[in-house]
Amino acid sequence: MNEKEALILKLIKEDPFISHFDLAAKADLPGDRVAGYISSLMKQGKIVGRAYVLPEQRQVLCVGGANIDRKIWSKGVLELGTSNPAESSKSCGGVARNIAENLGRLGSGVSVLTAVGEDHEGHWLMEYTRAFADVAPSEILKGHSTGTYTAVLDQEGEMTVALAEMSLYDSITPEFIDRKWSYFASSDFIMLDTNFPADVLNRIIERCRKENIQLCITPVSSPKAKKLPHDLLGVTWLIANKDEAEAISGIKIETEGDFFRAAETIIHKGVEKVVISRGDKGLIYFTEKGEAGVLIPPAISIIDVTGAGDSLVAGIIYAHLNRIQTEDACKIGMACSILTLQSIETVNPILNNQQLLETFKQNFK
Incomplete structure (x- = not known):
């Protein structure tokens, strides 16, 4: 951040609703130069959005x-190639x-x-997670399905295999x-x-x-x-x-x-x-x-x-x-x-x- 950017940021901190005209006057800069410095400060994350909103730390x-976790527990010794008695659950997941x-x-x-x-799963993920974290940086992508992760666990609770469908991240x-x-x-x-x-x-x-x-x-x-x-x-x-x-x-x-x-x-x-x-x-x-x-x-x-x-x-x-x-x-x-x-x-x-x-x-x- 250069000297003029630091000055503009100081003026905005003092008055977040300061007008573009007043910024130019107090910084002794032409209007187009102020616009350029504002753009640079936004790219640096020093201010966000319109009206010179200062970011929360x-x-x-x-x-x-962030995806839907599905867990399936085998009730007994897991046998491949046949049906196994099991229980299942669904929860919010994603590393x-x-x-x-x-x-x-x-x-x-x-x-x-x-x-x-x-989709329903995506909205559920965001609503649930909002109780613990700010989800404002996240994005809901139209035309995509929310990712899913399915883990199959043996009777000891150890994972035997997991299946992940997360193609939306490729976008x-x-x-x-x-x-x-x-x-x-x-x-x-x-x-x-x-x-x-x-x-x-x-x-x-x-x-x-x-x-x-x-x-x-x-x-x-x-x-x-x-x-x-x-x-x-x-x-x-x-x-x-x-x-x-x-x-x-x-x-x-x-x-x-x-x-x-x-x-x-x-x-x-x-x-x-x-x-x-x-x-x-x-x-x-x-x-x-x-x-x-x-x-x-x-x-x-x-x-x-x-x-x-x-x-x-x-x-x-x-x-x-x-x-x-x-x-x-x-x-x-x-x-x-x-x-x-x-x-x-x-x-x-x-x-x-x-x-x-x-x-x-x-x-x-």
Whole structure:
């Protein structure tokens, strides 16, 4: 922002309803120059919309998927090729949306940038999510169906197969992101999943790097992780599971040492901090500053694994925003994940600051 832009922004902050004529007079500038500076300030996210509306500060912007989660539980040992007795449920899901809800329940200021279809499911997703996050950045796309994710779980609550129908995300373009950039620029921290096309992911990573905006990436799956560019310079956190880390690093992970080799390779791509989850074996973390460690989770009874990875990411972001060091941030992420594992819901409805603190103390102190 140059000196004249700073002056115009100061005048608008003092009087958001100031006229274009008065702006030109007080800034000692011709009207067309004022219009140019206003346009530049809007592109930077310093002001939004007409009448010089100043943006609300959004602590975290979660960018990516919001869809309908369908879960089907087998009542007994799952047998392929035949009918299995089962129960089912439907809930709001999507990686970015789930993380936003977790953060919202923890009291963080959070907004969601996603796309849903112009259908009953899309409207339901937006209405439900609005209770925990600002959904103003999101878009309802005409002629598209809202994405769905169907998980089949065995009698132990472990996922055996999942089916995703999310073709509407293919319609998201870099130009769509540019139009929405004021929401990025007015946020402290961006959380990005990999549901959007590769060129869109690349645009977000590039612009966050150039504008020095903190960015956390969590891949949705191993195939979608491959959409990430080779250059990840400027990414603050990358949080992945074993399969996703293999896809990003190109390293086959078979031993504990392989986890750290994969993490180090990802660090060399430009990421500051890498976390690789290992299911019931916990996680490893590795940073550009040489911090490294293994965290083993406590033994707990698991009701449902769906959403556990999303809550891990939310807990780590929550801790990071509260300036908590890497190891303890990962422990807080694991505590958040434990709460999800002990709930039938994708986001545990009892989650709040106090519940997270109690779970952390019970398991990591």
